[in-house]
Amino acid sequence: MSEFLRYDLDLRHYAAPIDWKKIFGNNKELAVEIGFGNGEFLVSMAKEKSWCNFIGFETSLISLVKIQKKLYSESIENVKVSRIDGKFALREFFSDNSVWEVYINFPCPWPKKSHQGKRFTDQGFTETLAAVLKADGNFQLISDVKWYVEHMKAFLLKTGCFEIIEFGKSDKTIVGTRYEKKWISQGKDIYILRAKKINHITVERWTWGGFEMPHVHIENVNREKILGLKDTIFKHLKGVFVVKSVYYSQDEYLLRIVSNEGGFQQRYFISVEKVHDRWLVKLDTDASAYRTPVVKFSVRKIAEVIGF
Numbered sequence: 361m362s363e364f365l366r367y368d369l370d371l372r373h374y375a376a377p378i379d380w381k382k383i384f385g386n387n388k389e390l391a392v393e394i395g396f397g398n399g400e401f402l403v404s405m406a407k408e409k410s411w412c413n414f415i416g417f418e419t420s421l422i423s424l425v426k427i428q429k430k431l432y433s434e435s436i437e438n439v440k441v442s443r444i445d446g447k448f449a450l451r452e453f454f455s456d457n458s459v460w461e462v463y464i465n466f467p468c469p470w471p472k473k474s475h476q477g478k479r480f481t482d483q484g485f486t487e488t489l490a491a492v493l494k495a496d497g498n499f500q501l502i503s504d505v506k507w508y509v510e511h512m513k514a515f516l517l518k519t520g521c522f523e524i525i526e527f528g529k530s531d532k533t534i535v536g537t538r539y540e541k542k543w544i545s546q547g548k549d550i551y552i553l554r555a556k557k558i559n560h561i562t563v564e565r566w567t568w569g570g571f572e573m574p575h576v577h578i579e580n581v582n583r584e585k586i587l588g589l590k591d592t593i594f595k596h597l598k599g600v601f602v603v604k605s606v607y608y609s610q611d612e613y614l615l616r617i618v619s620n621e622g623g624f625q626q627r628y629f630i631s632v633e634k635v636h637d638r639w640l641v642k643l644d645t646d647a648s649a650y651r652t653p654v655v656k657f658s659v660r661k662i663a664e665v666i667g668f
């Protein structure tokens with residue numbers, strides 16, 4: 361394994377909430393950046409604030425690889441990064457009142473209505489901030505999109521948990537990232553929003569409470585039903601899952617699943633295999649998923665549909 365991979369956390373292997381003190385080996389404050397891109401801001405903050413540990417969440421693999429090389433070459437030890445949706449990770453992997461600051465710099469505004477579930481400007485996200493930030497902890501958003509910053513301000517205020525301490529156009533460079541440089545070079549205005557947590561609320565977490573997974577045993581399977589599941593969509597209170605493909609070999613089926621829960625997408629496999637005289641339906645261990653309500657539901661539902 362490459363040395364720089366030590367910065368990378370595969371959070372599927374950790375029970376939530378994560379014991380960050382154990383991961384970093386110290387008790388420093390925690391700060392989170394979501395969508396760090398090329399990592400300029402995360403790296404400079406980590407160097408400047410060595411009394412704090414930084415966790416960066418990114419969905420882009422290329423960004424992950426780039427920052428790990430940077431962290432390794434500069435021997436920076438107070439940063440961990442993970443390839444995961446930052447909205448989900450902030451809620452699921454941090455205890456209430458545990459994070460000192462959260463930053464988002466130049467998020468994609470997803471202007472189309474059909475994409476609005478991908479925005480950070482929603483009640484679920486601001487409630488998560490109100491849960492995980494410490495008392496007096498801060499959230500900072502920098503963007504070139506005025507309406508996006510205004511929406512975020514409105515959602516923060518709606519929680520009743522934040523005081524706005526800075527809001528408006530900035531006349532100077534703030535974070536020095538690739539996107540900030542790009543928008544400034546195009547003459548765009550840059551907006552800053554800083555908010556301080558003044559009240560606390562808690563939120564429901566989907567994955568807390570261990571790794572238990574409903575492995576379902578069934579007496580027999582209906583082969584036609586399994587093979588006919590391709591492209592079937594199943595609905596659940598919290599989201600949906602679809603069976604994208606079904607693979608078959610002797611006494612074993614592998615179902616490729618895509619789930620979506622409030623915009624959080626997962627791709628994984630459910631295996632159906634013969635064990636002695638019965639069949640076992642379970643989450644395939646080679647491509648594991650976070651144990652969210654829809655993932656658990658998908659295993660039970662497949663067993664229900666194919667078994668008899």
Ligand SMILES: C[S@@+](CC[C@H](N)C(=O)[O-])C[C@H]1O[C@@H](n2cnc3c(N)ncnc32)[C@H](O)[C@@H]1O
Binds near residue numbers: 397398417419446464
């Ligand atoms: C427009 S770029 C900005 C990058 C960087 N912050 C900057 O200022 O240059 C947005 C970044 O957010 C990442 N991203 C988008 N949605 C995300 C999510 N839900 N969780 C984590 N990262 C996300 C994208 O992969 C992309 O790198």
